[in-house]
Amino acid sequence: MGLITVSGAPGSRHEEAARLIAQRLGFELVTQIRLDALIGEEFGAGAQIPEKAFPEVITSIIARLASEHHLVVSAEGAELLFKEFPGLLRVHVVAPESRRLGVLMLERRLERPAAKELLRRLEGEQKLYRRRRFGRALMRPEAFDLVCNTEALEPEQVAEVVAAAAQARGVAEQGLLSAAAEAHLQFQVRLRLSRYGIAPLDKLNWRPRAFSHPSEEIFANLLDFYRVAWEYEPRSFPIQWDKEGRVLESFTPDFYLPQFDLYVELTTMKQSLVTKKNRKIKLLRQIYPQINIQVFYQKDFENLIFKYGLSRPAAVRPRRPAAPAEPAGERPPSGEA
Amino acid sequence: MSLPPEPEIERILFTEEEIERRIREVAAEISERYRNRDLKLVAVLKGAVFFFTALARAIRIPVKVDFLSISSFSTRPSAPGVVRIAKDLDESIEGEDVLLVEDIVDTGFTARYLLQTLAARGPNSLAVCTLLDRTSRRIVQVPVEFRCFEIPDRFVVGFGLDYKQLYRNLSFIAVMKPEPTQPIEWRS
Numbered sequence: 131m132g133l134i135t136v137s138g139a140p141g142s143r144h145e146e147a148a149r150l151i152a153q154r155l156g157f158e159l160v161t162q163i164r165l166d167a168l169i170g171e172e173f174g175a176g177a178q179i180p181e182k183a184f185p186e187v188i189t190s191i192i193a194r195l196a197s198e199h200h201l202v203v204s205a206e207g208a209e210l211l212f213k214e215f216p217g218l219l220r221v222h223v224v225a226p227e228s229r230r231l232g233v234l235m236l237e238r239r240l241e242r243p244a245a246k247e248l249l250r251r252l253e254g255e256q257k258l259y260r261r262r263r264f265g266r267a268l269m270r271p272e273a274f275d276l277v278c279n280t281e282a283l284e285p286e287q288v289a290e291v292v293a294a295a296a297q298a299r300g301v302a303e304q305g306l307l308s309a310a311a312e313a314h315l316q317f318q319v320r321l322r323l324s325r326y327g328i329a330p331l332d333k334l335n336w337r338p339r340a341f342s343h344p345s346e347e348i349f350a351n352l353l354d355f356y357r358v359a360w361e362y363e364p365r366s367f368p369i370q371w372d373k374e375g376r377v378l379e380s381f382t383p384d385f386y387l388p389q390f391d392l393y394v395e396l397t398t399m400k401q402s403l404v405t406k407k408n409r410k411i412k413l414l415r416q417i418y419p420q421i422n423i424q425v426f427y428q429k430d431f432e433n434l435i436f437k438y439g440l441s442r443p444a445a446v447r448p449r450r451p452a453a454p455a456e457p458a459g460e461r462p463p464s465g466e467a
Numbered sequence: 468m469s470l471p472p473e474p475e476i477e478r479i480l481f482t483e484e485e486i487e488r489r490i491r492e493v494a495a496e497i498s499e500r501y502r503n504r505d506l507k508l509v510a511v512l513k514g515a516v517f518f519f520t521a522l523a524r525a526i527r528i529p530v531k532v533d534f535l536s537i538s539s540f541s542t543r544p545s546a547p548g549v550v551r552i553a554k555d556l557d558e559s560i561e562g563e564d565v566l567l568v569e570d571i572v573d574t575g576f577t578a579r580y581l582l583q584t585l586a587a588r589g590p591n592s593l594a595v596c597t598l599l600d601r602t603s604r605r606i607v608q609v610p611v612e613f614r615c616f617e618i619p620d621r622f623v624v625g626f627g628l629d630y631k632q633l634y635r636n637l638s639f640i641a642v643m644k645p646e647p648t649q650p651i652e653w654r655s
Contacts, residue, residue, distance in 0.1 A: 356579070
C-alpha cells in the first residue's frame, strides 16, 4: 500500500500540505476529523476506547482503507504505525514559531499575544495526546523520512517535494494492501483489542467521494483551488426524535471546513423546496447552537457560476484526483471569489 | 446619470461622483491611521488597479506601492488546480505596514489566501481595504479594516471589475443583467 503520513506542529500548515499532496498524487486524504468519524463508525459512536488502544484502533481503520486506496494520513501519531511496510513515507512539517504565530493570527483572527497563548495551549494538547495514545510526547526528526520547513517552502512546494520523494521511493508501486495481508493485520489487531474488551462492529465501508449533485463538485473544486480543507458530508445531525428517542429525521450538511469550524449547505434546489430545507436548518441551529453553518442558496451559486464562467457540469460522477495545476493566468472575472 | 448603452447592464449602483466621494473619505481614514508609519499599498491585479490609483492619490501621507496577481480557477471540473502567485511583489514587505487593496471581497477565499501569503513575509502589520464588500456571500471570515461600499448579492462591473474582461473602464459601478445561460440541473 502507498501510505504517506503528514504531521506537524500547530500552525505549520501541515494539514494544507497533506491535502495538496493527496490532490497531487491522487491519493485519498484521511484527516484527524475523518479518522475520528471512521472510528465512531467502526467501534460505535461514543465507544469508550482506552487511550492505549488507539494505535490498534487506528491501525485497523487505516488497514481497511489501504486495501482500497493509497492514502495520505494527516492524523497524530500515524507515522508510528506501519513501520515495516515498504510503501510508507513519513513526512513532518516544521516552521519557526513566528510563522506559526502568523498562521494562527490569520486563521483564528487573533492578536499576537492571544495567538501566542493559543499556540502554547495547542502544543501542550498535542504533546499530551501523543504521550497518552502513543507513549511519546515529542516528534523526533529520525522518526521521519522527510522534514520540510514551511518558512522556506509553501505548502504547494512541500507537496511537490513529497510527490518527488514518493516517486523516488516507489510508494504507489507497492500496490494496495492485499485482502490476505489486511485480514492477517486485522486478526492481530483484534487480538490485541480484545485485551481491552473492544470488538469492532465491522461496519466500516469506504465511501467514495461521489457527489450527489454537480454543484457540489464545482464547490469542492473551488475549495481545492483556494486550498481550503473540506470534508464531504462528514456528520449527520439528528433533528427530530420519536417518544422513545429514536431518530426520525436527520440533517447532513454538504461540507465541513475544519479550518473555520464551518458547515456549508448548498441549497441549489427549486424555490418550492427551499422552505422545507430552511425548516431543517432552523431546527439544526436551535438544537445545535454551537454549530456554525452557512447556507449557499441557488442565487448565490448562480452568481458563482456567472462569475467563473462555469458551464453546466457533466453528469454526477465519483470524484477523480485532480490533474496538475493550470498555468498561471488571471484572476476570475470580477475579482475576488 | 442615464442608463449606459451596454445591453448587458441593468442599472447603475454607484455613480462616479459617489465613488470619488467615498474614496476620499476612506483615504482620510487611512491617512489618519497610518500617520508617521511606513505604509505600503499592495494592489491585486487587475481588478483593483482603478480603485488603487484613485485611493493612493487621495491618501495624504507618503506611501509605497507594489502589485501582485494570482492564478485563475480552471473551469475544467476535473482539474481545478490550486491558487498560486502569478506575479509576485517586487520588494520585501518585512517590517512594513501593508494595506492590501482589493476591488471586491465576497466569499473571502482570495483575500484569505493573500493575507496568509503576505503574513508569512514578516510585515509589521497587515490590513485589507476594499472598494466593495459583499458580506452576504462570505464563507471565509477575513478582517476588512476599510471598505467603501457594502453591496447586495448581485454581479457588478465597472471601476476595475469585469465580466469576461469587459467593463473595467466604466467610471461607475453597475449591476449586470442575469445571464440567460443554460440553467444548472437543480435538485428536485
